[in-house]
Amino acid sequence: MRGDRGVPAQNGGPPRDRTPQGNAPHGGAPGGRTAGPGVPRGRTPESATPPAPAAPPPRVTVAHPRTLAARSSQPPPGSRALVADDLGRQTPLGDVYLRSLIRTQLRLAALVVGALAAVLGLLPVLLATVPSVRDTTLAGVPVPWLVIGVAVHPVILALAWVYQRQARKNEAEFADLVERS
């Protein structure tokens, strides 16, 4: 399903340097962002601040942009004011982003619930009309009872798992996209 949506998937997160005094170590790229080598997704150090040495070089926090965003109550200067601001003020551009997120999430929800509806919609007919299923017993219990009473539940749980994972991913990608553009 990845890449099959309005929000483009991104592979590596460039680390964003954040300097309290505003002097970026890489020569001050606009907005304090640098195009460094990609950090593997999801494996960001909690805080990379070394124990304070005697002579203070400018302190740099290296972390995933999302982690930073979650930690900071104030938006970092520059970048995030762009699309996030568009979203917040509902400009036409922000609206396009919002629509794409809603469409992606709705498609996912409809897919999962559609699968559920297909299973639950076909099972009653199947169990009632196919004689080999209807009249078989397994360990003294009729098969339809085992199917409705037991086997449907793992299907529901599996669908829920798929949904949970994918929905979180969609939101994370949306957040990345917004913070980065």
Place this chain on the structure above:
Amino acid sequence: MNTVQPAVAVAVVCVATALFGVYGLRPGRATSDFYVASRAVTPLRNASAIGGEYLSAASFLGIAGLVLAYGADMLWYGVGYTAGYLVLLAFVAAPMRRSGAYTVPDFAEARLQSTRVRQLASVLVVLIGWLYLLPQLQAAGLTLRTVTGAPLWVGPVAVGAVVMTTVASGGMRSVTAVQAFQYWLKLTALAVPVIFLLLAWRADGAPWPDADAPPRFRDTTTVTVHQAVDVRVGDPVRVTVHGRLDGRRLDGERVRVGPGVHAIGAETRVTFPAGSDVPHPVDEAPVDGRDWTRPLSGPEHPGYGTYSLLIATLLGTMGLPHVIVRFYTNPDGPAARRTTWTVLWLLAAFYLLPPLYGALGRLYTPELLMTGRTDATLLLLPDRLLGGGPGAAVLGTLLTAGAFAAFLSTASGLTMSVAGVLGQELERRRARRATGPPGKAADARAEVRATVRRLRLAGVAAAAVPCAASLVVVERPVADVVGLAFAVAASSFCPLLLLGIWWRGLTPQGAAAGLLSGGGAALATVAVTMFGVQPGGWPGALLARPAAWTVPLAFAVMAGVSWLTRRSVPSGTAHALLRLHAPESLDLPRRPGRPTG
């Protein structure tokens, strides 16, 4: 049956719940404490609490009773109750949490900026809540009578009193702790006895209902008929009667009952010999073992019934007032999803068990088909299968305690949410009247105290009305009535939530029209069936299981009227949707709007 132990168990569960509620944790002080436990409950505890609240008398007693009576088709109840949470997870859980409102009426107002829709939603919350509370209280009455012989009114009054105490004293914070505990009590209460019952069933030769015969008494069985009933007897049978039969007073005589309809008077004991057919009430045809075992082979349009039931449970879950309010106790949208995912596990584990009791009940407590009180099967099984003795008494006591946990937890959750909505409406009415300048700090504190007092008052009202109604309204199988509550929720709040969360085009007029037509139609069928009108054939099926036609009706009207009035889409729609869908991690510069806390 020993009556002392179950009575003590009931008393312990009731008193413990009440004490927990009143003293267990800090009593709620602010309005937000009262409603939603200050939104600081962990996913597992929250999920246990949701499970505890959701697994009502219908799940604990009702499914087993319906399986006993109607067989395989009733297994779909457990599936529907669980799958409803998947639909909720997919469409509603995270956006609902992000909406930042306390109740469905709050959501309606924030999304549509309309007081009218809000009031309409409030009325529906109260009606659905009461409809759901009613069978809980009646089941409490039935349970107490079955295990202790107490009069029917004792159960509803006991449950009502405990719930009012709990709700009025602490609000949601204490309710959360109590309900998390009660989920595990309910699961244990079903899981432990069933092991012993299945062992006893295997020792008995692992029988299954005879394919070609109607239900039969396995042993010599004495049936106590509390309410007068007309039964149809097939083969002639010799019975011993204490009480009234066909208008004749009998006192322990053996009489031959011929084929045909016979009237059994109230409070009559009839003893049937082993192997005789169970007489059924005149309006219930006996179902033989084959039809009972096979899906879709019941008498009245079983296919329609099954699908309508699935629609009601899948789509109704999201609209239940006590389910929705729980999502505000999650800290954020992803936590709401995690909670729902945990709830699905807890529910799936639980719903494996009731069908086992139903099948065993068909074999060992078939006399309930004659009295119509099939909901009691679970409570009678230990005694019947294990033949008296201290073991059976302990298991029966455990089941009784679990049943009371079910009544109390669901009833307090429902009362809480109904009280919340009633209280808010009262508050708004008062606020509209008093249009003075905003008060100072001291006034504000007094204001909060007054608010909590109003909410407590609303809690008492929320429980007292169904309590009174449960003593008057005709008793029907618990799961049936709860199914109707699901149908009303599915035909009113489900379209409101789905369209409100996912569609920009929803207008206040459309929402109101949809709520009125769908909810109104479903409530009308409920009223008709509750007052005992039961036509046969298609009209009967459409009235008893309305969801299959009321839900599409509600969606069509809501979307259609919204489209016709598309000029009045509220101006804040885009902002409302942004708030529902944007991940919290973005920390967007939001426009000043309704406060989130």
